[in-house]
Amino acid sequence: MKEFFYFLSFLAVLTSLMVVVAKNPVHSVLYLIMTFFAIAGHYILLNAQFLAVVHIIVYAGAIMVLFLFVIMFLNLNAETEPQKPLILKVAAGVAAGLLFLTLVAAFKGAENQVAVTGGDSQIGLIKNLGKVLFNDFLLPFEITSLLFLSAMIGAVMLAKKDTPEGPKSKDLKKEMLLEKEII
Amino acid sequence: MDSIIRVIPLNYYIFLSAAIFCIGVLGVLLRRNAIIIFMSVELMLNSVNLLLSAFSAYRSDPSGQVFVFFIMAVAAAEVAVGLAIIVMIYRNTNSVDVNLLDKLRG
Numbered sequence: 561m562k563e564f565f566y567f568l569s570f571l572a573v574l575t576s577l578m579v580v581v582a583k584n585p586v587h588s589v590l591y592l593i594m595t596f597f598a599i600a601g602h603y604i605l606l607n608a609q610f611l612a613v614v615h616i617i618v619y620a621g622a623i624m625v626l627f628l629f630v631i632m633f634l635n636l637n638a639e640t641e642p643q644k645p646l647i648l649k650v651a652a653g654v655a656a657g658l659l660f661l662t663l664v665a666a667f668k669g670a671e672n673q674v675a676v677t678g679g680d681s682q683i684g685l686i687k688n689l690g691k692v693l694f695n696d697f698l699l700p701f702e703i704t705s706l707l708f709l710s711a712m713i714g715a716v717m718l719a720k721k722d723t724p725e726g727p728k729s730k731d732l733k734k735e736m737l738l739e740k741e742i743i
Numbered sequence: 744m745d746s747i748i749r750v751i752p753l754n755y756y757i758f759l760s761a762a763i764f765c766i767g768v769l770g771v772l773l774r775r776n777a778i779i780i781f782m783s784v785e786l787m788l789n790s791v792n793l794l795l796s797a798f799s800a801y802r803s804d805p806s807g808q809v810f811v812f813f814i815m816a817v818a819a820a821e822v823a824v825g826l827a828i829i830v831m832i833y834r835n836t837n838s839v840d841v842n843l844l845d846k847l848r849g
Contacts, residue, residue, distance in 0.1 A: 652772035
């Protein structure tokens with residue numbers, strides 16, 4: 561059990577680092593999928609089987625396909641990848657490292673024991689989760705459907721092409737670059 | 744085979760989630776590609792999800808896992824709208840560079 565935990569943790573941290581540092585956006589997406597599988601493995605270790613399955617279906621199945629589709633649709637690759645100057649990269653690394661240091665220092669004295677009681681392996685099953693979901697969390701569950709409806713309408717509205725009488729914004733980038741030079 | 748919560752202290756899950764969250768923050772600060780920034784936000788959401796389900800397992804409380812379920816739903820909606828916005832930005836500027844989007848600066 562311990563070995564599984566360490567292996568999955570190592571895999572999750574390594575692949576999430578690769579997501580951030582990979583030059584090619586398509587590689588970033590593929591590493592992110594590996595990170596999601598590692599996290600799904602963690603869910604299985606924690607006896608949250610339903611969450612593991614939903615996680616793979618929703619993230620690896622739906623969200624990452626959407627990401628990959630958009631990246632290929634926009635034809636992004638390592639050559640078109642905008643880069644920040646080195647000083648900003650170093651500053652970003654220092655800032656994130658300091659945040660990690662602060663979090664570790666804050667939680668160092670927290671609960672450092674393994675669980676001696678509990679460990680009910682049944683709570684992650686779909687039957688028990690469904691009971692909780694439809695008894696205690698029924699209203700949030702219904703509101704989620706409203707959220708999905710508005711997200712669907714919003715996505716269609718945003719991705720739709722401008723109407724012919726709408727403002728033409730073809731050369732907005734040129735305008736922006738021009739403004740940058742003026743400023 | 745022993746359960747994981749009997750051999751791994753809860754602390755380890757906190758550190759793992761903190762590490763993944765900080766890598767997400769690093770990605771937001773480091774990159775200029777809007778899609779990669781978006782993926783880093785997904786990483787941060789996932790680290791919080793992992794920690795919630797860890798607490799849920801250690802406390803034997805299914806509410807944490809139901810919460811993770813809701814976070815996944817919100818993340819899915821967020822990705823749909825966010826990618827639509829990125830596609831719209833690309834259509835207008837022919838780039839996904841966030842540095843071009845500085846019209847709101849004072």
